[in-house]
Amino acid sequence: MKKIDSYKLCILYTSIIKQTLQKINNNEIGAVFVVDKKGTFKDILTDGDIRRALLSGHGLQSSLNIFKKKKPLVVKIGTPFSEVSNLFDEKIRIIPVVDNNDKIVDFHFRDKRSLIPVTSPYFDEREAELLKECIISGWVSSGGPFVDKFENMVAEHSGTKYAISCSSGTSGLHLALLANNIGPGDEVIVPSLTFIATANAVTYTGAKPIFVDSDFKSWNVDPKLIEASITSKTKAIIPVHLYGLPVDMDAINQIAKNYNLIVIEDASEAQGAKYKNKMVGSLADMAVFSFFGNKIITTGEGGMVVTNNKKLANKCRILRDHGMSTKRKYWHEVLGYNYRMTNMQAALGVAQMSKIDIIIKKKREIAFEYNKQLKKLKGIIFPFEDQNYLNVYWLYTILINHNLFKLNATQLMKKLKKNNIDTRPVFVPLHSQPIYNCGLKLPVANKIYSMGITLPSAYNLELKDIKKICDIIANK
Numbered sequence: 001m002k003k004i005d006s007y008k009l010c011i012l013y014t015s016i017i018k019q020t021l022q023k024i025n026n027n028e029i030g031a032v033f034v035v036d037k038k039g040t041f042k043d044i045l046t047d048g049d050i051r052r053a054l055l056s057g058h059g060l061q062s063s064l065n066i067f068k069k070k071k072p073l074v075v076k077i078g079t080p081f082s083e084v085s086n087l088f089d090e091k092i093r094i095i096p097v098v099d100n101n102d103k104i105v106d107f108h109f110r111d112k113r114s115l116i117p118v119t120s121p122y123f124d125e126r127e128a129e130l131l132k133e134c135i136i137s138g139w140v141s142s143g144g145p146f147v148d149k150f151e152n153m154v155a156e157h158s159g160t161k162y163a164i165s166c167s168s169g170t171s172g173l174h175l176a177l178l179a180n181n182i183g184p185g186d187e188v189i190v191p192s193l194t195f196i197a198t199a200n201a202v203t204y205t206g207a208k209p210i211f212v213d214s215d216f217k218s219w220n221v222d223p224k225l226i227e228a229s230i231t232s233k234t235k236a237i238i239p240v241h242l243y244g245l246p247v248d249m250d251a252i253n254q255i256a257k258n259y260n261l262i263v264i265e266d267a268s269e270a271q272g273a274k275y276k277n278k279m280v281g282s283l284a285d286m287a288v289f290s291f292f293g294n295k296i297i298t299t300g301e302g303g304m305v306v307t308n309n310k311k312l313a314n315k316c317r318i319l320r321d322h323g324m325s326t327k328r329k330y331w332h333e334v335l336g337y338n339y340r341m342t343n344m345q346a347a348l349g350v351a352q353m354s355k356i357d358i359i360i361k362k363k364r365e366i367a368f369e370y371n372k373q374l375k376k377l378k379g380i381i382f383p384f385e386d387q388n389y390l391n392v393y394w395l396y397t398i399l400i401n402h403n404l405f406k407l408n409a410t411q412l413m414k415k416l417k418k419n420n421i422d423t424r425p426v427f428v429p430l431h432s433q434p435i436y437n438c439g440l441k442l443p444v445a446n447k448i449y450s451m452g453i454t455l456p457s458a459y460n461l462e463l464k465d466i467k468k469i470c471d472i473i474a475n476k
Contacts, residue, residue: 018060116422166340178319179312245273380398
């Protein structure tokens with residue numbers, strides 16, 4: 001609770017809008033408590049209430065009696081915070097505490113700035129320095145030295161020969177599919193349990209995504225189920241390294257070899273992860289990374305295609321640049337796209353790549369601390385890792401067995417939200433999405449979705465934050 005500072009936080013009901021606006025501007029909560037001369041609580045007015053009044057035609061000299069609102073929510077002195085916390089929602093962030101005479105004596109306040117987020121980017125002065133260099137030099141669009149430098153850094157880190165920067169992970173998947181001549185009439189196998197961009201990129205080409213169920217231990221696509229989905233139309237497999245854990249790529253590659261299929265790793269969530277001590281990105285014909293704001297490293301928006309195949313790399317470069325010939329300016333022999341990355345984005349990428357190993361180390365430390373603090377609780381299934389799989393824990397995600405834990409995943413997310421802790425559900429399986437609803441029954445993907453919850457995983461998450469989160473989870 002916050003103690004009442006009557007001078008800053010309270011205003012007489014006989015006041016005018018101008019005085020009220022001044023009060024709000026000079027306090028820390030963005031609102032005032034309207035009281036009478038005896039201090040009896042009458043109303044709460046926020047900066048939003050004042051703004052709406054001014055927009056509707058009222059002036060700064062208008063009295064506060066223009067505000068005809070429902071009686072605001074209050075609680076009595078002594079109300080347990082566990083009860084108060086259940087009253088907060090998206091609209092209610094301030095709850096006054098009144099005595100038996102309805103005089104305001106205190107208040108509860110939920111400040112969104114105190115929210116522990118699921119993730120946030122890790123920037124320091126290095127990003128600012130390189131962005132400033134772009135601005136001073138004038139290289140702010142798709143030309144400029146940072147694009148090549150960023151591509152070289154990603155290629156070296158992933159253990160591949162070629163890297164082609166692009167505007168997003170989604171555009172990278174599209175480029176990789178096009179470079180392999182995948183189009184109308186073709187089928188591409190994808191996991192159902194992933195973000196929708198994987199299937200959308202297939203659909204962009206005119207091909208059809210074929211959804212396969214997950215393995216309950218890894219949550220990744222189940223290789224044992226892939227073969228049953230292969231037809232004469234199947235041209236490729238896109239395994240997704242979900243939440244930072246690599247797929248069983250030996251099994252995937254063997255299937256692809258048996259049926260002469262292309263394999264494109266969707267490594268958007270797993271840059272820096274390893275499978276049998278080899279970097280993701282180097283485990284198939286091609287791979288794609290994403291640099292969206294919540295990824296392992298970020299350029300705001302952006303992506304990268306990596307490969308050891310020079311011919312495929314060259315095709316991707318032409319396709320991402322409007323299909324323009326590399327030998328003759330403004331000469332277009334194929335349909336291309338504007339999928340280029342800017343020099344400013346690449347500058348961010350260069351700065352981020354210089355600390356990617358530090359970021360991954362911290363991500364893993366966060367995961368291990370969660371595991372340590374939650375291991376004694378019944379009903380929690382932890383993310384998988386063993387000697388063959390180095391998980392980068394992009395987003396630390398657990399499954400909740402409500403029969404043992406007594407709360408289901410949705411109930412736990414609501415509980416954490418009321419304590420200013422942000423969470424996310426697991427991705428909605430693609431086979432049940434309205435755009436792809438195809439009547440499949442994929443029970444494992446559905447089960448993981450129903451049980452999954454992603455906890456805060458940001459680089460700047462501190463030990464005390466993890467302890468707070470785990471204490472709230474444990475206090476069922």
